[in-house]
Amino acid sequence: MTRATTCATTSAIVFDDVSLKHGGVTRLSHLSLEVNRGEVLGLLGHNGAGKTTSMKLMLGLLSPTQGSLSVLGQRPDRAGDRAFRQHLGYLPENVRFYPNLSGRETLTYLARLKGRPTAEVDELLVQVGLGGAADRRLATWSKGMRQRLGLAQALLGEPRLLLLDEPTSGLDPAATEAVYATIGMLKARGVTVVLSSHLLPGVEPVIDRALILGEGKCLALGDLASLRERFALPYVIEMRGAPQDLALRLIREGIPARSSLADGGRLRLEVAPEHRMNALRLCTAFQGLKDLEIRPPSLEALYRRVQAPSGRDPGNGNEGSSESDASDRYQVIDESDHTTVSPSAEDTP
Numbered sequence: 001m002t003r004a005t006t007c008a009t010t011s012a013i014v015f016d017d018v019s020l021k022h023g024g025v026t027r028l029s030h031l032s033l034e035v036n037r038g039e040v041l042g043l044l045g046h047n048g049a050g051k052t053t054s055m056k057l058m059l060g061l062l063s064p065t066q067g068s069l070s071v072l073g074q075r076p077d078r079a080g081d082r083a084f085r086q087h088l089g090y091l092p093e094n095v096r097f098y099p100n101l102s103g104r105e106t107l108t109y110l111a112r113l114k115g116r117p118t119a120e121v122d123e124l125l126v127q128v129g130l131g132g133a134a135d136r137r138l139a140t141w142s143k144g145m146r147q148r149l150g151l152a153q154a155l156l157g158e159p160r161l162l163l164l165d166e167p168t169s170g171l172d173p174a175a176t177e178a179v180y181a182t183i184g185m186l187k188a189r190g191v192t193v194v195l196s197s198h199l200l201p202g203v204e205p206v207i208d209r210a211l212i213l214g215e216g217k218c219l220a221l222g223d224l225a226s227l228r229e230r231f232a233l234p235y236v237i238e239m240r241g242a243p244q245d246l247a248l249r250l251i252r253e254g255i256p257a258r259s260s261l262a263d264g265g266r267l268r269l270e271v272a273p274e275h276r277m278n279a280l281r282l283c284t285a286f287q288g289l290k291d292l293e294i295r296p297p298s299l300e301a302l303y304r305r306v307q308a309p310s311g312r313d314p315g316n317g318n319e320g321s322s323e324s325d326a327s328d329r330y331q332v333i334d335e336s337d338h339t340t341v342s343p344s345a346e347d348t349p
């Protein structure tokens, strides 16, 4: 029995060593992945990394050339029954509709195709903020409005699995927030969501785990906490009122740090995760300190690190090492003249 079959009951999605080669191009290579029911997975990667290919495999629009996958307990490319399709919602990357139909006509038509009562249509149009434009022809709608209609059609029939390919593309900040709020609401109802996006700061609070793809391969998979631990990127401490030679003082205490000036004359320190508590203790001991903010490495910083050639995640079968002595990566920059000071040269009182 394959792993895809055995895990199918507890997982919404199981990829078991899935590869897809097409016309001499490897679109996906040896991907193994389990997504729990009710989980929000961020599918991240540069252009051509394999995000859309992964979604099309989940939808059964493509079949793997190696390995097996299961979606909602079924092999998607063999699941011809309507009930299976009704449990899936998909927002494609480039959503297109007939320009001469109105929003209401379009959604009503799609509801009928999906075998859903058309009574859902008005509620969904209001939910995505299109209630007022429902009877206007789509030719007169903006790109962002059409994108919201795309989300509405993906939500038809209360899907158990929602695949959203760049759902906030073309949306203004308020509409983007509304999409994230909708995803949060669906997650609370136990819906599984796979979300591909290039807008990392936006998706960071929304996703439970990130799958970072590169050239069809899994470069990293995990929640933010485990990715932070694995890649040991620096924490950032920003302060007002700290002494200008703070970095040198830290280094004298054996805390490797990099300092620079941030906006508004604030002092910005980068310290390795294992030194952050000691750095905080030292920083907060200064009498003139006016405020202090500490930030863990962002999803964007982790993404950049993973995409760097040396950032390949050894835990996912890729070459290279993600782990190195964190202290190697932190040097002190003397903020007064921005010269780099080596720890050994300055490590004397």
Ligand SMILES: Nc1ncnc2c1ncn2[C@@H]1O[C@H](COP(=O)(O)OP(=O)(O)OP(=O)(O)O)[C@@H](O)[C@H]1O
Pocket: 022, 023, 025, 026, 027, 045, 046, 047, 048, 049, 050, 051, 052, 053, 054, 093
């Ligand atoms: N119809 C196709 N036929 C052959 N190869 C394809 C086809 N569509 C995509 N590919 C290739 O598959 C690989 C993965 O493409 P995919 O569209 O999955 O990337 P993506 O991560 O979704 O990129 P983007 O962020 O640009 O949407 C790329 O090398 C791409 O050239």
